[in-house]
Amino acid sequence: MSELVEMAMMAASGASDILLDLFEAPAQGVTSKSTPTDLVSDADRRAEKFLLDFFRHERPHDGILAEEGGGREARSGITWVIDPLDGTINFLFGIPVWCVSIGAEDEHGGLVGVVYDPNREEMFAAARGEGATLNGEPIQVSEREALDDALVGTGFSYDAEARAEQAALLNRVLPKVRDVRRAGSAALDLATVACGRFDGFYEAPMEPWDRAAGVVIVQEAGGVVSELPAPKGLSPGVVAAGPRLHDALRDLVVE
Numbered sequence: 001m002s003e004l005v006e007m008a009m010m011a012a013s014g015a016s017d018i019l020l021d022l023f024e025a026p027a028q029g030v031t032s033k034s035t036p037t038d039l040v041s042d043a044d045r046r047a048e049k050f051l052l053d054f055f056r057h058e059r060p061h062d063g064i065l066a067e068e069g070g071g072r073e074a075r076s077g078i079t080w081v082i083d084p085l086d087g088t089i090n091f092l093f094g095i096p097v098w099c100v101s102i103g104a105e106d107e108h109g110g111l112v113g114v115v116y117d118p119n120r121e122e123m124f125a126a127a128r129g130e131g132a133t134l135n136g137e138p139i140q141v142s143e144r145e146a147l148d149d150a151l152v153g154t155g156f157s158y159d160a161e162a163r164a165e166q167a168a169l170l171n172r173v174l175p176k177v178r179d180v181r182r183a184g185s186a187a188l189d190l191a192t193v194a195c196g197r198f199d200g201f202y203e204a205p206m207e208p209w210d211r212a213a214g215v216v217i218v219q220e221a222g223g224v225v226s227e228l229p230a231p232k233g234l235s236p237g238v239v240a241a242g243p244r245l246h247d248a249l250r251d252l253v254v255e
């Protein structure tokens with residue numbers, strides 16, 4: 001397990017070097033994906049190519065599921081779930097809140113999670129049954145239990161109708177908690193829950209690469225993660241929090 005974590009950290013660092021070289025430079029190859037506001041750039045593509053090449057060489061029998069479309073079926077029972085640049089909009093607008101997210105899954109679910117924030121030089125890592133760390137030091141989720149004291153993170157869809165439903169939900173959540181933050185990178189939001197900076201997080205929809213690494217890190221930091229149904233039948237998301245807060249937060253955000 002430690003070998004897989006070390007490999008994921010090495011891969012995340014390499015992809016981040018590519019991204020840092022491109023950050024705040026004029027954007028190249030920007031196109032839209034699911035909606036006009038859902039963007040991808042050459043930075044995403046170059047980082048993903050690096051990661052695909054890395055895992056194909058180092059783990060030739062493992063599967064790969066990557067956000068920008070690269071991948072293959074697993075022959076080993078392990079699949080890497082990769083987001084080469086989580087927080088693309090922040091990246092393109094020069095906001096230093098983005099990361100590389102790398103998870104590994106097997107038949108039992110999440111196995112390894114690594115989220116690297118190169119702007120803060122923070123490497124979050126976890127493996128099933130082995131705890132979670134930030135730059136090698138153990139981390140744990142918040143012990144807060146009262147919603148009205150809780151700082152909660154969330155995110156919004158690129159789909160306009162889904163965003164309208166999320167706005168309505170936010171109207172219900174905001175009066176019940178200390179405050180809400182929307183940073184723009186779901187993987188970093190989950191890592192922020194894992195180290196206790198956020199008391200909780202909720203978002204739906206989320207794609208597998210948005211949550212694969214972060215969910216493992218939260219769980220190994222002592223947190224609880226459950227599925228959150230998405231608006232419009234889109235991909236489900238998650239509710240993540242410390243064990244004392246999770247159920248109350250879930251009751252608040254699930255109608």
